[in-house]
Amino acid sequence: MKKEYTSLGLMSGTSGDGVDASIIKSDGKDKVLFIKDKYYNYEDNLFTKFHNLKKKINSKKDLIKNTNEIKELENKITIFHAKVANDMSTSYNFNLIGFHGQTLYHNAEDKISMQIGNGALLYQLLKKKVIFNFRKKDILNGGEGAPLTPIYHKYLIKSKKISFPACILNIGGIANLTLVNGNSDQDILSKDIGPGNCLLDNWIQAYTNKKIDNDGKISKSGKVNEIILEQALETYESNSQKKVFRSYDTKDFDISFARGLSVEDGAATLLSYTAKIIASGIFSILKGFNNNNINIYLCGGGRKNFNLIHNIKLNSNENLFFYDIDTLGLKGDFIESQAFAYLAVRSILSLPLSFPKTTGCKIPSSGGEIIDS
Numbered sequence: 001m002k003k004e005y006t007s008l009g010l011m012s013g014t015s016g017d018g019v020d021a022s023i024i025k026s027d028g029k030d031k032v033l034f035i036k037d038k039y040y041n042y043e044d045n046l047f048t049k050f051h052n053l054k055k056k057i058n059s060k061k062d063l064i065k066n067t068n069e070i071k072e073l074e075n076k077i078t079i080f081h082a083k084v085a086n087d088m089s090t091s092y093n094f095n096l097i098g099f100h101g102q103t104l105y106h107n108a109e110d111k112i113s114m115q116i117g118n119g120a121l122l123y124q125l126l127k128k129k130v131i132f133n134f135r136k137k138d139i140l141n142g143g144e145g146a147p148l149t150p151i152y153h154k155y156l157i158k159s160k161k162i163s164f165p166a167c168i169l170n171i172g173g174i175a176n177l178t179l180v181n182g183n184s185d186q187d188i189l190s191k192d193i194g195p196g197n198c199l200l201d202n203w204i205q206a207y208t209n210k211k212i213d214n215d216g217k218i219s220k221s222g223k224v225n226e227i228i229l230e231q232a233l234e235t236y237e238s239n240s241q242k243k244v245f246r247s248y249d250t251k252d253f254d255i256s257f258a259r260g261l262s263v264e265d266g267a268a269t270l271l272s273y274t275a276k277i278i279a280s281g282i283f284s285i286l287k288g289f290n291n292n293n294i295n296i297y298l299c300g301g302g303r304k305n306f307n308l309i310h311n312i313k314l315n316s317n318e319n320l321f322f323y324d325i326d327t328l329g330l331k332g333d334f335i336e337s338q339a340f341a342y343l344a345v346r347s348i349l350s351l352p353l354s355f356p357k358t359t360g361c362k363i364p365s366s367g368g369e370i371i372d373s
Contacts, residue, residue: 009341014173098344143361171302193281216307222264
């Protein structure tokens, strides 16, 4: 009988707004029991400190220069995660914790991926086995350290008996697509395909007193500036041909080309830009499947922006069918936190987390540092 673990996954995504927490029971392979999911907002002070620090980090030198501030914030973020874990444990006990940490800086070209989160401190606070630093081994094996969730996406597609090929499109701060085309772990292809919510979030936070464009209402009320949009897309296309990576940081994209537009028109233009890049990214991955009808299941916060999803569909091929992953009886807000609970189990069992066609690593790679003393 396969050993099963009860695992807590803690995921704070590129939007940097809080922590998704999920408890599952799993063998790290083909069995997952969903137990509990809950979202915890960062306090305003923590949200502001993180985003102010992130603005300062644009290179490896900046990481060194801001070491003290990074360590101070890392401890605060870790303590917040410990509070989350304690709250989750009041209703259900767990054996181990998959602790993603908060991504501060990711540079695919330089093979740097820094998530702030002190695994040793989290263990000391909770006295439970902690698995963290998931990306390090993949990078040492020639990968980019992201995306790591595709192996869990494959489990979900298989468990729901969905016909191959099928896809999961996660729209967080960054958008990434996973294509599953068979039962083998080698039948997974995945990469980040463009901005997700990051541009619209940055615009809304810069020019309104809100954090996000709820349901895409602001962008829907504006008018796309077609001239600015076309120029921005040409620039993106030119740059993307020079540098081909499987993963992005939110800082790989910026809102500067929309400055000077009204709040509404800027939001509309940025949303159209995002949708066209996502649709183009989907096309590039699925161009060999034009004769197949393919279901694409949407997860992450961006799936709730109906205007964004509508625009992605408008720019996509007719053989692609988009569905909210919730229609499968899953929770689209918690796919990534469930994934890190699942990856923690795989880490304990020394099973691979990443593959050549997901992160670009040379060989399938396990990962995660384990702290249990």
